[in-house]
Structure formats: structure tokens, C-alpha cells
Amino acid sequence: MKILIVGAGNMGTTYAESFLLSHSITKNDLLILEKTTEKADFLKEKGYKNVISEPNDKISRVQLIILAVKPQDTEVLFSILKNYILPSQTVLSIMAGVKIQTLKNSLGTSKVIRAMPNLPSQIGMGMTGFTADESVSRDELFFVQNLLNTTGKSLYFSEEEKIDAVTAISGSGPAYIYFFMEAMIEKAQEMGFSHSEAELLVTQTFMGAVHLENRSNYSCEEWIKRVSSKGGTTEAALNIFSNEKLTEKIGNGLDAAQKRAKELGE
CATH class of the missing domain: 1.10.3730.10 (ProC C-terminal domain-like)
Incomplete structure (x- = not known):
């Protein structure tokens, strides 16, 4: 599976490194969208070949899109991303407070997973709670959970409102x-x-x-x-x-x- 990580902040880079260390994917299968030049250059120096600064057609070639950006940065980004996202792609969001329905409306897709990791994910000791829209298949959910577990442990909840409680308990x-x-x-x-x-x-x-x-x-x-x-x-x-x-x-x-x-x- 090819994966796009949008945002190379703490969690974005944590995911990239954890996925690679666990051999879940290779660097050839990982695409990173990072608009900050310094961060993009740093990633390239570390051997990440597929780093882009603006959304382009490469986004349409991945199967999983991970949104690891701050909620306040999404309005403009989503309006552009929407042009490249396909109905077959799965979107995993770790943005605090942003509901699944908001993501579906903003990105024009239904296959959305919402997760809340915490800081110890950086050392493989994290705790992540996650939920998903009913259109996400069992296999897709299983694959994403395996990815989340590379950073620690995870719990699935069928009720989205529990993610706000997860934020209060393990996120914060x-x-x-x-x-x-x-x-x-x-x-x-x-x-x-x-x-x-x-x-x-x-x-x-x-x-x-x-x-x-x-x-x-x-x-x-x-x-x-x-x-x-x-x-x-x-x-x-x-x-x-x-x-x-x-x-x-x-x-x-x-x-x-x-x-x-x-x-x-x-």
C-alpha cells in the first residue's frame, strides 16, 4: 500500500519513521506533503525521496492519506486536496476535534478514519483511540490499526463521540x-x-x-x-x-x- 502523510510535524514524522522501522512500507511507497521548505529539505537529507511542497497528481496514486496537520491550517489545504482525492482512497485524520462528517464534506470522500494519538507515540509507547465511517472496510480498518500499533497500542470505538473523551484522557x-x-x-x-x-x-x-x-x-x-x-x-x-x-x-x-x-x- 502506498501512503501519503500530509504534514511533517512531530506526529507526521513519527508515523513515517515508525512505519518504516516496522517494515510496514518502504520509502518508495511513502509520499510526504510538507509546505515548509526547511522541513522538506530535512526529510530529503534523511533519505525521503518522495517529498512534495504542494498537492499534485501523485496524491491520486496512494491508497491511504494521513492528515497530520493542525485544524487551523486545513481550510485552504482541503480546498486544494479535494481536487486530487479519489473515492477509493482512505483518509486517516489525527486532527483534534475535527469530526468525520466535516472531513467528508471538506474532502468529498466517505472513507474517513479519525484517530487521537498521544505524545509517547514518538517512542513507540503511544496510546491511540480511533473510529471510522461505516464505508471503511474491515480490511482497511485492520491495516490502519496495524499502522497505528507501530507507535504503541490502539483501541477502536464505534461511537465517534468517544474520541473527544480519548482526547481528554490519553491525548492530553x-x-x-x-x-x-x-x-x-x-x-x-x-x-x-x-x-x-x-x-x-x-x-x-x-x-x-x-x-x-x-x-x-x-x-x-x-x-x-x-x-x-x-x-x-x-x-x-x-x-x-x-x-x-x-x-x-x-x-x-x-x-x-x-x-x-x-x-x-x-
Whole structure:
């Protein structure tokens, strides 16, 4: 299958490299549309032969078109792309908030898949939620899922509205983790540790906790009980979190993210 990636930003280049590393495609089968001269030149220096700066007839020769551009950059681009897209081609969009129906109307095609990856996709540890129009065949969906899985793991949802929730949970999720980590690092420094010491203490704790949870059948609640002891240090911290209604506040934040994702699609 020949693939076009529109946009050579973080996710566009992540997909290109992941597809090639997994031997899903070769460089001869990959076409990249990148209007920024510096990025296009950089790709060519890395051995990407098929790099174009403007839409042309080559687009009609691919089977899958991946839209990895910002939503605000699409109005002019879509009006031009529409002239080259065929009904037989499948379109995969990773643009936040842009609904399948909007893509169908803008591009004049029905075979549309909408996905929401996250930042760890850059190191093969990503989480992607995706959905598709009913006109996308089972084989096409299976092929695209295999491509998405080269960057980590993926989940298919038949209900498109769940993609806004995916955006709030896993799409934006890494920022919430970094926020909590930064708060712990800052407090560790207040307790007398150097920045490098604080960073190591916190990052290794997060990494170890996640790996431990992944390798067991225990729930997070069960792990919390295993770390805690009656009248101990962990319980003292958890009591503060509970009194401050931290769980409720986290939920409110996720609700706000989901609401904003829906607003972007309106």
C-alpha cells in the first residue's frame, strides 16, 4: 500500500519513521506533503525521496492519506486536496476535534478514519483511540490499526463521540502526568534535594509504579493498599488528597478537556 502523510510535524514524522522501522512500507511507497521548505529539505537529507511542497497528481496514486496537520491550517489545504482525492482512497485524520462528517464534506470522500494519538507515540509507547465511517472496510480498518500499533497500542470505538473523551484522557493525559511530577520535583527540592536528585527520585518512582502495575493483576486501588499502612506516611498524604477532594478536581479537569474537544469540533 502506498501512503501519503500530509504534514511533517512531530506526529507526521513519527508515523513515517515508525512505519518504516516496522517494515510496514518502504520509502518508495511513502509520499510526504510538507509546505515548509526547511522541513522538506530535512526529510530529503534523511533519505525521503518522495517529498512534495504542494498537492499534485501523485496524491491520486496512494491508497491511504494521513492528515497530520493542525485544524487551523486545513481550510485552504482541503480546498486544494479535494481536487486530487479519489473515492477509493482512505483518509486517516489525527486532527483534534475535527469530526468525520466535516472531513467528508471538506474532502468529498466517505472513507474517513479519525484517530487521537498521544505524545509517547514518538517512542513507540503511544496510546491511540480511533473510529471510522461505516464505508471503511474491515480490511482497511485492520491495516490502519496495524499502522497505528507501530507507535504503541490502539483501541477502536464505534461511537465517534468517544474520541473527544480519548482526547481528554490519553491525548492530553501525558501533560497531567508531567504536571504531577513537576509538583513532586519542586516539593522534593524544598525538602533539600538538588534538582537532579529530585528528578531522579520522582521519574524513577513513576516509571517503576507503572511497570509494576502493568505486570500484575492488581488494580490501582489494591496497589494503593499495598503501599499504605495504618497510621503511616502514605496514609498521611492520601488523607490530605482526600480532604482536598483531589479525585473530584482531577475529574473536573478531564471534563473540561472533553468539553473543549467537543467545542473544537463545532
